[in-house]
Amino acid sequence: MTNPTDNTAGKKQDMKSTPRNPRRALAGMVAGSGLLLTGCATNAPQDIFQPKGPNAHDINQLQKLVFPIAGIVGVIVLALATYIFLKFRDRGQAIPSQAHGRPIVEITLTVVPALILSVVGVFTFRTIFDLAETQDxxxxxxxxxxxxxxxxxxxxxxxxxxxxxxxxxxxxxxxxxxxxxxxxxxxxxxxxxxxxxxxxxxxxxxxxxxxxxxxxxxxxxxxxxxxxxxxxxxxxxxxxxxxxxxxxxxxxxxxxxxxxxxxxxxxxxxxxxxxxxxxxxxxxxxxxxxxxxxxxxxxxxxxxxxxxxxxxxxxxxxxxxxxxxxxxxxxxxxxxxxxxxxxxxxxxxxxxxxxxxxxxxxxxxxxxxxxxxxxxxxxxxxxxxxxxxxxxxxxxxxxxxxxxxxxxxxxxxxx
Amino acid sequence: MAIIERPSTAPAVPAVATPSSSLGALKRPMMETGWKSWLFTVDHKKIGIMYGAVAMFFFIVGGVEALLIRLQLAMPDGKILNADVYNQMFTMHATTMIFLFAMPMAAAFANYFLPLQIGARDVAFPRLNALSLWLLVIGGVVLNLAWFLGGAADGGWFMYAPNSGPVFSPSNGVDFWTVGLQIAGIASLIGSINLIVTVLNMRAPGMTFMKMPVFTWMILVVQFLLVFSLPVITVALVLLMFQREFGATFFDAAAGGDPLLWQHLFWIFGHPEVYVLILPGFGIISEVLPTFARKPLFGYPFVVFSGASIGLVGFGVWAHHMFATGLGPVSVAVFSIATMAIAIPTGVKIFNWLLTMWGGKIWYTTAMKFAIGLVLLFTVGGLSGVTHSVAPSDTQQTDTYYIVAHFHYVLFGGMVFGLFAGFYYWWPKVFGRLLNEKMGSWNFWLMFFGMNLTFGPMHILGLQGQPRRMYIWTDARAGEGFFNLAFWNMVASIGSFILTAGVLVFLINVVYTWRKGPVAGADPWDARTLEWLTTNPPKPHNFDRIPVVHHLDEFFHRKYEEDTATHTMRRIADGADLVRAEEAAADSDIHLPGPSYWPLVLALGIGVLGLGTIYGIPVMVVGAAVILLGSFGWVLEPSVPADSEIDPPSVDGPTKEIAPLG
The missing domain is CATH 2.60.40.420 (Cupredoxins -  blue copper proteins)
Known part of the structure; x- marks a missing residue:
């Protein structure tokens, strides 16, 4: 049971070289409700953003990736929505042409989220297998x-x-x-x-x-x-x-x-x-x-x-x-x-x-x-x-x- | 009065002897007013209204349960409920809201508007439709009877084995729960088959699939989800029933069973169920947004296919509810990626709704506000959903309040707001009166702020590590500073009362409108789809003349045409005039299926049989006898009443062949 592989030894060293600050600002999330979370030493003892060991740290790395992405997407959607709500109010303008959409826009809006998610997916995939490691x-x-x-x-x-x-x-x-x-x-x-x-x-x-x-x-x-x-x-x-x-x-x-x-x-x-x-x-x-x-x-x-x-x-x-x-x-x-x-x-x-x-x-x-x-x-x-x-x-x-x-x-x- | 609007050229089923009149002592209940006209009706509109009333009743029941939960959790070491009652409360809150409010309310909308949207005079099987309703009512009664007979189910709506077994849940609550859900499940299954057949066979001439309103599309997808997922939960419920009543050991590890079997069965149903709940809301706002933005839905085919693919992929993501159960990294990785994939069609929908409004002429009615509320709130819920598609991250979040926040944004923000958009949009269609817009505005803003105040803080609570399903939380682990649990629990509880105030305003609005609301014209919203091409409320036979469809948004295109110079729309006809024109050209003879006692009798029999699994074989025998009686009565009664049963007989008598279905 005591045979740490080179891989994990290296990981450990890597961790030592990057001290983690518990007061680190975390991630914008859930832009719709305008919540911005910050890590803080007085937080509840079960705060999931304060890893104290490598396993939780690996998970937190993923959270630090996906929460900001979700936050940014949320802010963009909210901004777009607000713009639309204000700009296209009924001001007595004529009823617009009944256009049914543009395939190019649709395809872009399908492909871009797919790309973002594949990036998240790759990191997720790796971490899942890292966390399941028990050989060492x-x-x-x-x-x-x-x-x-x-x-x-x-x-x-x-x-x-x-x-x-x-x-x-x-x-x-x-x-x-x-x-x-x-x-x-x-x-x-x-x-x-x-x-x-x-x-x-x-x-x-x-x-x-x-x-x-x-x-x-x-x-x-x-x-x-x-x-x-x-x-x-x-x-x-x-x-x-x-x-x-x-x-x-x-x-x-x-x-x-x-x-x-x-x-x-x-x-x-x-x-x-x-x-x-x-x-x-x-x-x-x-x-x-x-x-x-x-x-x-x-x-x-x-x-x-x-x-x-x-x-x-x-x-x-x-x-x-x-x-x-x-x-x-x-x-x-x-x-x-x-x-x-x-x-x-x-x-x-x-x-x-x-x-x-x-x-x-x-x-x-x-x-x-x-x-x-x-x-x-x-x-x-x-x-x-x-x-x-x-x-x-x-x-x-x-x-x-x-x-x-x-x-x-x-x-x-x-x- | 035929339910089939295209006259069949040949006798429907020549080999089978079809009864020409109902037999025996029970004369057909032909009355058109009074309570009997509701109890025995097979009219999809009356059934839809009753579905809505039943669902609204259970919405209030589930809401009271939610308020008690929030009262208990407002402060540490809550004393309002004890552990046992609290566990029953959150179990029944979820069960009630999902099975007795959300699904029936969606069924209410589907029942009422789907035939109208496709230009049909009723659903394919009107008596089965009545059976669905009464089975739902019986199921709801059985589920809630447990409160008065020794305690309600206490294992959570997910009812994980082995905690749901007879040893760990000794009261009869879980027994009532399994029976009640099986009965409600039969109701949904019958309803879904009915609606699928209706959509496939009864669309108005010219209405191809790609000219079908999106609401109808989403309801169709939902019915397929139900047809494929309900059998799975039924199997699980039967196994659980055998485990509890007859000593079977399917989920008992010591006897070679496996507790995870339940989880797989439950979530293979449970995840599609999420889309069963949300897609009707999507469908409703896909009608409301175009109407009030005065533009067709942006990317109609993309919305339709994204809805269908959400439904399809929804069957392949169930194990993301089980990331912590030790599935092994390969399964976890696959389900994690599949879950991310489902975010893509969902995102497509959100962008399409936003782009529907882009370049529009937005009219901010209450219905529109709720629809927009759905888009915003669902976006929040969707994005938090993406954070738990990342499986390792989910192992930190699962079973905390972060998940509670997520699915309430999805279900309350996504579904309930959609249903409320539907209430305000279609109220004049159903009741002929407009809900008060000023109260509507109060209703919306109270619900919008209340909802965010209730469920927004739950993101914080969960990320600070407060688990779900706990009857108390303790100060010792509440932390200090901005994110302390004490403050945010209190905020959530206060929010829940603001939310309740919003719902109360709606109920007041309903009563006010019923008494004093302004009578709606034929086309109060300048609407787009076929259901508006008839009077408000519609006549029993829906359409005086079956419309012929040439466009998606047929009604709108009968009113407007594009000015080729300015590319804007020019009004060429008035909605009310179009409706009058239809009346003037009414079909001369329309036969509708007649009311019937038998759906109600059969439903009662099934209820008694179900209770028999708890109270013993003699009760089961009585139930079975009633079922037998109901089935025979049903079979020996023609679906369309004979002339002799119509009082007074119709003047001219039937001149068209009618196919007796139902």
Whole structure:
């Protein structure tokens, strides 16, 4: 997987020689409504005109071609139309000769757009095949969509220090400057994976594996969203791609593979572990967790969840989000600190994970108290006929407030 | 009163025994006024008006759904609708607007004006025409019944599998949806065959294909699109119905099915459907622009052939709705290029409309304003369409509000503005009264600004990454500065209310015109085509004498001739005089097909049968029995009433052979 071809190496160099200015003016478009778009650092995080990696950059090159063309054509048509509207008003002139058109004009007006479009077509054609290139992949991550969250499964890849599979969710963590290939599929309905700063969309289709390449230039968090309508909580199925420097990524991998450490006996967290063992392990796995008798705890989500999985919660507090990235694990101030960190400081801040001070306890507690109340899911026990009694999403567990206290304390130890 | 204006020389179908009068207890409903004259009519004009009324009703329903959507999205974390209801709302908004407003409204125009434009006295199969209407009504009722019976369909109008399956969409909404659309589909299919036969067989003497009005041409292209695309969606709907009702697994990957099969079937129908929606609008403004620019359509053959080639190529671009599904680069490249190619004939049309006005003498009536609005707005939608024909670029845009902006510019700007141009242009033809121009002006400008304010900002929202079909959007990802989602979502919502105000002005205008509108003369617009060569509104038999056609724009050329010295047009006759001349030379005996109960009975039976797929076999049996009854009644009734059934009997009785069709 680590054999970058000359072609892509050259492309990379080319990119370095042309630094991209995020404040670059974009393109005139849609002249009819007079909109002129400019790229801007404060734009929404899913702005499609701010590529942060070579795949999105290739796409943006095409956008920089086709949007101005569309804009210019639009302006010409509008100008011509305005001229006609004013010039040929009824001023009492005679009714003109009933001429039926001139073939030469018609042919010109057919050929000119055809020529313009063929130019666009040639570049489009090339980019389509460039983007489908997967021969030079350096790293593979399996991505599985499920109502309404994503699972990330890192197969063993010694080059990156991944000696045992890592299963996580909420945030896709990847090294910068690495050609990462996502192998997407779905456990239930069709979802679509989209991190606009890194690449276009690719659907996750049950029964198929679709390939999507991501590569980030700089460390940082890149926002995305599921973009294929996937049922009730489609709007709440978000994702975040986290790019770390190669060194930081190695640290992240090492941490994910760190053995489980049970909370010290007698602490609130230890009581929380008991609540977790009573309730949560039916669906949620924490790798390495053991019962008092020393047996390994294996979750069996397929017995309770229709699509057969629930997020693996090992090292939960190394992530910044939960519940399909709908909620932040970080309080707003701490979140902002991470999101707006400079690329060189980002890695350290991200790897610090979620401390007790920074924990967004409000949303987490609300979730534990009654998950379907804060995120629409098919989790009403009386309405599970079509799924033979299995939930889609997390049901309300009926935990007491003290149980929630304990559980939060326990979850905080999952670093 | 024959529906065939050229008397047949031989008995139509000698081998088959044709009934001479209807049987049994049900006397033919011959009344000419009152509600029964509408319910059982087979007159293409009455059917056209009813199509229009039904479509207008559903336009309002779909519009209310749209307003609720915009209210919900005006602010972050909207609380007006919950996720479930929101998903039903956007599903039914699209379904209603496409299948219950746009297509029926186009059918209304086609039904009413196509026979008039080609100089015919009715469509080829008048009773089938009534069946189409009633099936559409039944389909619309079934689709919307779901709201009251456990929730409407919630899978989006594209209804992607497997999300539409029984597990993921447990309410009966999708069941009502599949049944309702199948019934509405039968309506469209019957209608399209009817209109194709009408155009091919019933044109007035002298009207060759290249002398046919462009509206008729575009409607003809649309009917062919429907004939070839509706069977595909019907297959898909039947598969989905089997999947939901009888446990089939066509789209279930775990059982060896393929979810993408649905997408291919849906879009093989769905993309031609886009042209089904837009081409009637193109046809209408291709009548309106020449009328008010006082020039024939620039490049008539190019407009006709570009329309036909849009229709043809439209069958080869469906997978551009699927660029993100992992088709592989070869397919993506092919469909990307084909999609760019379709922009060429579309561009030809826009230039031809502009050049029609070039050198003209433009009269800015409300109809003309809407037609011009279509040209401008459709240009915007067309150009944003070109930006997503570039497949890689589309993978960034698809399923965002940028697409919503695109197709609303195409469909609202392109189609709805065309329909409104048609309302103002043809209102005097249908109702004999002119819509108020001052209110018309308000109507146009409110709709024009409202439309741009609603859908213009959606370009920004989409390019800033706001996906479609989300019941809430969040402040956390709204950004700041000029392009922030919060501001533009609010603008779009405000725009939608301005747009609504425009539509309300139209409705007020309709009521005002009905009560107090000025009576239109025979030829209020100095129009060009045959439908104006008869009274306003036309008599039941349309033309007193079947016109003989010598020109494209026949009516105009009967009024004007070119001054050879100045090359301008000189008026030689008055439109009203021409109409009077036709009346004076009326054919002495005209037989029309008689009203009938059976289309309505048959349609009701089909509706009950459809509901039976949801409510069980006993209901299906009842439906089947009604269908059987309706079919027999239909077959045993002659299409043209016997003299004994006309009360009082016609004075002279039929003197011409008539071919009983329908």
């Amino acid at each position: 992949t350096e790293m593979v991550i399996n991505v599985t969509g499920q109502q309404w969250w994503w699972e990330y499964d890192y197969p063993v890849q010694e080059d990156f220090g991944i000696n045992q599979p890592i299963i996580t969710s909420g945030q896709l963590v990847m090294p910068v400057g690495t050609k990462v290939l996502l192998r997407e599929t779905s456990r239930d309905v069709i979802h679509s994976y989209w991190i606009p700063a890194l690449n276009g969309k690719k659907d996750a289709v049950p029964g198929r594996i679709n390939l999507l390449r991501l590569e980030a230039d700089k460390p940082g968090i890149y926002a995305g969203q599921c973009t294929e309508f996937c049922g009730l909580s489609h709007a709440n199925m978000r994702m975040e791609a986290v790019a770390l420097s190669k060194e930081d990524f190695a640290k992240w991998v090492a941490n994910q593979q760190k053995p489980y450490a049970a909370p010290a006996a007698g602490t609130l967290a230890a009581e929380g572990e008991q609540v977790f063992l009573n309730q949560c392990v039916r669906c949620h796995q924490v790798n390495g967790q053991k019962r008092a008798d020393g047996t390994a705890v294996i979750a069996a989500p397929d017995e309770n969840v229709y699509s057969g999985a629930a997020p693996n919660l090992s090292h939960l507090m190394t992530r910044n989000t939960f519940a399909g990235a709908m909620f932040d694990l970080l309080r707003p101030a701490c979140r902002k600190d991470v999101w707006s960190a400079k690329p060189e400081e980002f890695g350290a801040k991200y790897l610090a994970g979620v401390s007790e001070d920074c924990l967004n306890a409000t949303d987490l507690r609300a979730w534990l108290r009654n998950a379907p109340a804060v995120k629409p899911m098919y989790a009403d026990p009386t309405k599970l006929g079509p799924t033979d009694g299995k939930y889609r999403g997390m049901p309300a567990l009926g935990l007491s407030e003290t149980d929630i206290d304990k559980l939060v304390a326990y979850l905080l130890t999952l670093k």
